[in-house]
Amino acid sequence: MERQFPLAFDLDDTIVDHLPQRRLLAARFGLAHLSDAVLYHMRDVSLAPETVRAFKRALYGPLSRHAPPLPGAVAALRALTARLPAVIISRRAHGAPHARAWVRRHLPFFPPDRVHFVHRDEEKSAVAHALGVRVFVDDSPEVLRHLPRPVRKVLFDRFSLYQNADTEWERVASWDALLTTLS
């Protein structure tokens, strides 16, 4: 693998906005009473593990092709990738074809061979290392935790869930803020 990609982005809930599809599924699963934030992290105590699994399977299946980009994501990615080579590193174990189709449709300027898929969060670190990534943007603290220190870690925290976490990472809540942070 070439070592020339300073910027790395997660795909799901960092670039792709799965919230509209989460709300659709919530209605279907009888979970419409849950807040957006709970539907986002699916860690509510009332949720049975098999419900969470079925929900996520549906979310990252064909339905995911209809998810919109997060506000400002496409324009910001276009601007950032015009300046620096970037990769997308995604943990879509089974939904990779849907993810590729989504990137083709919404990010036509993003070369398909710069979209990488892993099966577990920890694997993102190895791929980032092999690609020479210096800045990693992800909505998962778990992913950022596994990255080695020299990587600049940016947490995409649109629901402000981690404001009290110790700050091994910079935190942004929108793509406008991210663009400012990275400019």
Ligand SMILES: [Mg+2]
């Ligand atoms: Mg994500």
